[in-house]
Amino acid sequence: MTVTHPKGFRASGVAAGLKPTGNLDVALVVNDGPDFTAAGVFTGNRVKAAPVLWSQQVLKGGIVRAVVLNSGGANACTGSQGFRDTHATAEHTAAVLRGGPKPQLIGAGDVAVCSTGLIGELLPMDKLLPGVAAAARALETNGGERAAEAIMTTDTVAKNAVVEKEGWSVGGIAKGAGMLAPALATMLVVITTDASADNEVLDAALREATRLTFDRIDADGCMSTNDTVLLLASGASDVQPTPEELTAAVTQVCHDLAQQLITDAEGATKHVAIEVKGAASEADAVEVGRSVAGNNLVKTALFGNDPNWGRILAAVGTTRARFEPDRVDVAINDVWICKGGAAAEDRSKVDLSGRDVRITINLREGEMDATIWTTDLSHAYVHENSAYSS
Amino acid sequence: MTVTHPKGFRASGVAAGLKPTGNLDVALVVNDGPDFTAAGVFTGNRVKAAPVLWSQQVLKGGIVRAVVLNSGGANACTGSQGFRDTHATAEHTAAVLRGGPKPQLIGAGDVAVCSTGLIGELLPMDKLLPGVAAAARALETNGGERAAEAIMTTDTVAKNAVVEKEGWSVGGIAKGAGMLAPALATMLVVITTDASADNEVLDAALREATRLTFDRIDADGCMSTNDTVLLLASGASDVQPTPEELTAAVTQVCHDLAQQLITDAEGATKHVAIEVKGAASEADAVEVGRSVAGNNLVKTALFGNDPNWGRILAAVGTTRARFEPDRVDVAINDVWICKGGAAAEDRSKVDLSGRDVRITINLREGEMDATIWTTDLSHAYVHENSAYSS
Numbered sequence: 001m002t003v004t005h006p007k008g009f010r011a012s013g014v015a016a017g018l019k020p021t022g023n024l025d026v027a028l029v030v031n032d033g034p035d036f037t038a039a040g041v042f043t044g045n046r047v048k049a050a051p052v053l054w055s056q057q058v059l060k061g062g063i064v065r066a067v068v069l070n071s072g073g074a075n076a077c078t079g080s081q082g083f084r085d086t087h088a089t090a091e092h093t094a095a096v097l098r099g100g101p102k103p104q105l106i107g108a109g110d111v112a113v114c115s116t117g118l119i120g121e122l123l124p125m126d127k128l129l130p131g132v133a134a135a136a137r138a139l140e141t142n143g144g145e146r147a148a149e150a151i152m153t154t155d156t157v158a159k160n161a162v163v164e165k166e167g168w169s170v171g172g173i174a175k176g177a178g179m180l181a182p183a184l185a186t187m188l189v190v191i192t193t194d195a196s197a198d199n200e201v202l203d204a205a206l207r208e209a210t211r212l213t214f215d216r217i218d219a220d221g222c223m224s225t226n227d228t229v230l231l232l233a234s235g236a237s238d239v240q241p242t243p244e245e246l247t248a249a250v251t252q253v254c255h256d257l258a259q260q261l262i263t264d265a266e267g268a269t270k271h272v273a274i275e276v277k278g279a280a281s282e283a284d285a286v287e288v289g290r291s292v293a294g295n296n297l298v299k300t301a302l303f304g305n306d307p308n309w310g311r312i313l314a315a316v317g318t319t320r321a322r323f324e325p326d327r328v329d330v331a332i333n334d335v336w337i338c339k340g341g342a343a344a345e346d347r348s349k350v351d352l353s354g355r356d357v358r359i360t361i362n363l364r365e366g367e368m369d370a371t372i373w374t375t376d377l378s379h380a381y382v383h384e385n386s387a388y389s390s
Numbered sequence: 391m392t393v394t395h396p397k398g399f400r401a402s403g404v405a406a407g408l409k410p411t412g413n414l415d416v417a418l419v420v421n422d423g424p425d426f427t428a429a430g431v432f433t434g435n436r437v438k439a440a441p442v443l444w445s446q447q448v449l450k451g452g453i454v455r456a457v458v459l460n461s462g463g464a465n466a467c468t469g470s471q472g473f474r475d476t477h478a479t480a481e482h483t484a485a486v487l488r489g490g491p492k493p494q495l496i497g498a499g500d501v502a503v504c505s506t507g508l509i510g511e512l513l514p515m516d517k518l519l520p521g522v523a524a525a526a527r528a529l530e531t532n533g534g535e536r537a538a539e540a541i542m543t544t545d546t547v548a549k550n551a552v553v554e555k556e557g558w559s560v561g562g563i564a565k566g567a568g569m570l571a572p573a574l575a576t577m578l579v580v581i582t583t584d585a586s587a588d589n590e591v592l593d594a595a596l597r598e599a600t601r602l603t604f605d606r607i608d609a610d611g612c613m614s615t616n617d618t619v620l621l622l623a624s625g626a627s628d629v630q631p632t633p634e635e636l637t638a639a640v641t642q643v644c645h646d647l648a649q650q651l652i653t654d655a656e657g658a659t660k661h662v663a664i665e666v667k668g669a670a671s672e673a674d675a676v677e678v679g680r681s682v683a684g685n686n687l688v689k690t691a692l693f694g695n696d697p698n699w700g701r702i703l704a705a706v707g708t709t710r711a712r713f714e715p716d717r718v719d720v721a722i723n724d725v726w727i728c729k730g731g732a733a734a735e736d737r738s739k740v741d742l743s744g745r746d747v748r749i750t751i752n753l754r755e756g757e758m759d760a761t762i763w764t765t766d767l768s769h770a771y772v773h774e775n776s777a778y779s780s
Contacts, residue, residue, distance in 0.1 A: 045707040046708070046713075047703050048715070074700070077699075077728065079730065082732070119700025119703070119704060120703075120732070122733075223704065224704065225703075296686070296767075300776045301775065301776060303776045309467075310467050310509025310510035313510075314435060314509060314615050316436075316437065323436075325438070338510070341437070341469060342468055342472070377772060381686075382690050382693065385686070386690045386691060386696065
């Protein structure tokens with residue numbers, strides 16, 4: 001139920017000593033073909049980690065034969081040495097795969113690199129490169145779950161997903177936990193499919209899927225330097241789905257992984273869906289949803305089981321979306337505590353004791369909807385993020 | 391050292407029972423003239439509380455003879471009844487002042503109204519109106535400090551300021567604590583001067599002062615529905631300073647109050663100055679400073695005494711400001727831990743044990759600077775804001 005479910009892929013996860021805990025920290029996902037088409041979506045942050053800059057170049061070539069991933073260090077803000085280290089990692093990955101039991105025609109330019117962990121420190125290459133070699137030796141056709149485990153940082157569970165279609169499938173792994181945000185979260189995601197698809201179709205499918213899933217979750221509004229979502233196609237199923245079928249399946253896997261990410265976000269005690277209805281445009285609906293999702297006062301109120309709809313309205317008021325303050329309705333868990341911008345049903349009717357919370361905002365301006373998923377802001381969030389690098 | 395320091399003003403603070411604690415909760419500031427010129431700056435939030443909508447209309451008339459303020463309820467998101475309540479408060483204030491020991495030619499249209507507290511609930515008018523009458527009876531020429539006390543919400547100390555010039559002065563009171571944000575914080579501020587100045591001069595002075603002070607503090611990025619900054623001039627000194635002199639003095643009072651607000655922000659354990667230097671424009675410097683100030687990962691790191699400059703760079707990367715990631719330098723408390731976008735001096739040299747923190751970001755693009763002041767994100771912030779309405 002992971003990246004090695006689609007035919008044509010092997011994966012592995014090993015402990016190279018990058019994490020002081022001794023947990024798995026280097027992962028490899030290899031596409032054995034016959035196709036090697038790929039697409040990628042990367043962080044919108046202008047400060048991009050070395051592996052992002054590298055992988056963006058790799059994706060321009062349109063062929064990805066392997067993805068090497070490490071936790072235990074982001075290799076971001078590491079200057080030219082950081083970029084040389086990423087390059088060396090890709091070269092080494094290509095070299096060990098050329099010499100492996102299934103020798104491949106592979107160069108560094110076919111190897112995407114992903115890193116996650118603390119920003120601003122060089123990776124210990126004396127540990128990483130032997131780790132890559134060990135990961136190559138450990139490759140298995142059922143190794144996806146170990147790869148998912150090896151990319152965890154503050155994640156508490158590994159994230160895997162699969163969608164099974166007629167004769168072909170899509171699989172995925174992801175890591176997230178903190179810095180989930182609009183325009184990509186801190187996350188590394190590798191999606192595989194044994195469908196046959198050219199680069200344009202893959203690219204369109206991945207962009208549409210990302211727009212509707214990863215781009216609509218927001219844990220703390222912070223945009224990472226390392227976010228990467230890759231989609232690799234092996235064509236090993238000999239099935240060529242329509243672009244619509246492929247997009248739907250990739251979106252389903254991304255949705256599944258995105259929900260796992262937000263459920264496991266750092267310190268979250270709530271899983272919050274913010275449904276914006278009646279917007280004049282989808283962009284308005286998304287802007288309103290994100291504004292509410294990113295509002296610390298709304299998030300702390302949810303942590304305190306407090307149906308503080310006034311804070312929700314105040315967050316809506318900071319957007320440029322089309323709305324009139326005296327027409328907006330707000331429900332929390334289906335209790336319409338605000339109608340026409342003022343108090344309506346009794347707030348004591350709202351039961352916030354469970355983990356799942358649904359906030360519904362009706363702008364009464366049009367027909368467009370969007371849902372943004374987020375978390376509360378808890379003591380555990382403050383604790384994890386004040387202690388992360390120490 | 392407060393709003394009643396300039397000549398021509400009386401003020402008071404009384405307990406009307408809006409706060410369950412029995413603390414002072416209704417304040418009155420009265421301008422006894424001979425001038426009644428005024429200026430106001432209000433929240434940029436599109437969801438505006440009834441008293442904001444009212445006071446904006448009052449200010450259009452250019453004359454303010456009294457300001458009535460209450461804590462214990464924001465009168466925001468309260469629909470048409472909320473607006474009628476604000477109107478009734480202004481009418482009642484005018485009526486009791488007309489009948490007082492210093493009878494005034496005053497109508498509701500000369501009375502600005504400010505409210506602060508929980509959003510979404512109607513004010514208890516049966517308590518507020520008798521409170522207004524009591525406040526009118528309690529007016530004193532040294533009553534400013536009691537007025538400052540009466541507008542506190544989660545503030546731990548009352549905020550007062552004075553700047554003394556040759557023969558004239560400027561005084562102020564403020565409340566803040568939470569929701570301090572760009573484009574105005576949750577705050578109510580009343581500034582008085584006995585200088586003589588027409589409305590245009592007052593307006594220009596207040597806008598310039600606000601832009602450089604209240605608009606450059608950010609506690610939690612949340613924009614309130616009630617923010618109001620009023621400047622009243624009595625002309626009682628018979629001195630007419632130049633517009634530049636007046637602007638400088640008003641800016642000084644606003645700076646003093648803004649620093650008091652950020653020092654007392656909810657749950658803050660740090661007072662953080664973010665100095666952005668070398669920007670291509672002042673707007674760039676402000677955007678970068680605000681992005682860093684609003685970043686929860688930066689703020690939790692500061693709470694944890696963690697000089698995590700990578701998170702600072704990641705926050706800079708989310709802006710549209712002109713900069714190159716490999717040219718940016720970052721210092722924390724004067725230790726340049728990041729040079730050219732990569733690690734430089736040893737992070738262990740950074741001493742974050744004190745309350746005051748200075749983050750310096752040099753974009754190396756131009757000559758423009760700006761400083762934004764903020765706080766850390768602490769357990770106490772989460773606690774206060776998850777428990778506020780319960």
